[in-house]
Amino acid sequence: MKVIQWYPGHMAKARRQVSEKIKLVDVVFELVDARLPVSSRNPILDEIIQHKPRIIILNKSDLADKQATQQWVEYFEAAGIPAIPIVAQEGKGVKEITARAKQLMQPKFDRMAEKGMKPRPIRAMSIGIPNVGKSTLINRLVKKNIAKTGNRPGITKAQQWLKLGKEIELLDTPGILWPKFEDPEIGKKLALTGAIKDTLLNIDDIVLYGLGFLKANHPRALAKRYNLTEEDLTLSEPELLMLISEKRGFRDDYNRAAEMVLYEIRDGKISPFTLDVVPVQLSEGEDSND
Numbered sequence: 001m002k003v004i005q006w007y008p009g010h011m012a013k014a015r016r017q018v019s020e021k022i023k024l025v026d027v028v029f030e031l032v033d034a035r036l037p038v039s040s041r042n043p044i045l046d047e048i049i050q051h052k053p054r055i056i057i058l059n060k061s062d063l064a065d066k067q068a069t070q071q072w073v074e075y076f077e078a079a080g081i082p083a084i085p086i087v088a089q090e091g092k093g094v095k096e097i098t099a100r101a102k103q104l105m106q107p108k109f110d111r112m113a114e115k116g117m118k119p120r121p122i123r124a125m126s127i128g129i130p131n132v133g134k135s136t137l138i139n140r141l142v143k144k145n146i147a148k149t150g151n152r153p154g155i156t157k158a159q160q161w162l163k164l165g166k167e168i169e170l171l172d173t174p175g176i177l178w179p180k181f182e183d184p185e186i187g188k189k190l191a192l193t194g195a196i197k198d199t200l201l202n203i204d205d206i207v208l209y210g211l212g213f214l215k216a217n218h219p220r221a222l223a224k225r226y227n228l229t230e231e232d233l234t235l236s237e238p239e240l241l242m243l244i245s246e247k248r249g250f251r252d253d254y255n256r257a258a259e260m261v262l263y264e265i266r267d268g269k270i271s272p273f274t275l276d277v278v279p280v281q282l283s284e285g286e287d288s289n290d
Contacts, residue, residue, distance in 0.1 A: 018173050019048050024123060025171060026105050028054040029097065031128035031137060034064035034085055036276045037072045039189045042129050049127075053104050054081060057097060059133040061085035063267075068274035075278050088137040097141070098168060121163075125171045131195050138162065138172055189275045194266050207258040208237040210265045213275065215240070221271035225264070 022028075028049050033040040037058055056076050061069050069085050076083035082100050086093035105122050113119065128134050141164045162170045190196050191206045192213075198206075214222040219233050226244045235243065245257035264270055 015044065015048070018125070018127065021125065021171060021173075022048060022050075022052060025052065025125040026108065026123045027101050027125075028052050029057055029101075029124055029126045029170075030054050031057045031059055031126060031132045031134050033132045033193055033195065034058035034061040034069050034072070035193055035274050036189050037076075037274075038276045039186045040129055040132055040193070040195060045127060055097065055100055055104065056081055056083040057137070058083060058085040059088050059137060061093070062087045062090075063272055065272050065274040068276075068278065071278040072274075072276075086137070088133045088140055091140050094137065094140045098164065101168060121167055121169045123169050123171070125173060127173050129190075129195055131193075134172070138170065141168075141170065192262075192265065192275070198262075203255070203258050203262060204241075207241060207262050207265075210262065211237045211240055214265070214270060214273070218271040218273060225270045 030041070030045065030049075032038075037056070058064070058069060058072065064085075073083045073085060082104060084093055084096050084100060086097070088094065101122050101124060109119060126134055126138060142162050160172050162172060164170055187196070187201075188206065188209045191198075191201050192210045211222070215233055215237070222228065223230070223233060226247055228240075228243070232240065232243060241254060241257060241261065244261060245251070245254050248257060248260065250257045250260075265273075
């Protein structure tokens with residue numbers, strides 16, 4: 001897969017704005033896709049956030065492998081970063097974000113109280129790459145449809161302050177993707193989960209990558225979804241896509257078959273899955289094949 005470059009003008013502007021506003025906030029809510037907790041983290045955010053306290057929010061955890069999600073939570077917590085798995089679409093886990101933010105900021109507010117300063121709401125900033133569900137989460141937190149949502153990257157294009165009750169003031173920011181992906185593997189992972197616009201890539205390439213991953217890691221779930229035999233699973237990915245196309249009645253229309261398989265992978269209809277592997281020290285002896 002070629003090196004992917006996608007950096008719309010509003011993203012470059014958003015990066016500048018985030019760099020300017022970071023000084024105003026107490027804590028950063030960094031939203032990632034639970035299926036790729038590292039690959040969906042923007043590497044430029046570390047230099048923007050620097051030492052500011054943050055909470056990593058693993059959204060779409062219903063689509064991810066539960067065991068792997070728990071391992072990732074432990075991994076981030078061991079690095080001193082609170083991590084919370086959520087399903088923003090359903091509101092699962094969302095209340096814990098406010099609780100963890102209060103817990104994280106309590107020492108600072110205690111010091112302010114000692115100096116005679118009046119308590120104030122926690123100032124937070126939400127940040128993350130496109131299409132990880134940031135707008136959906138914000139609407140859940142605010143309990144209104146404030147932020148536009150959509151299952152395509154690049155919906156949010158402006159910054160806005162939002163009140164989450166009396167306890168938190170949240171600065172929403174547009175999704176920021178880094179200018180290019182030097183590692184084609186990361187590009188494939190982001191494409192498979194929908195963080196990159198489908199029009200920028202060959203859908204066949206994305207689907208063949210997804211089928212290869214499922215064959216290796218969730219073979220039984222793949223076989224069950226498409227009524228495949230063990231022998232079918234020994235086929236190459238292109239041959240397997242052709243077979244699925246025939247089984248679903250698409251005949252020679254491989255493009256339609258590829259689109260169908262891609263959306264079924266993304267929607268978790270085949271199996272929950274996690275593309276990023278936790279470093280060895282936390283995953284020794286673990287195996288999550290379906």
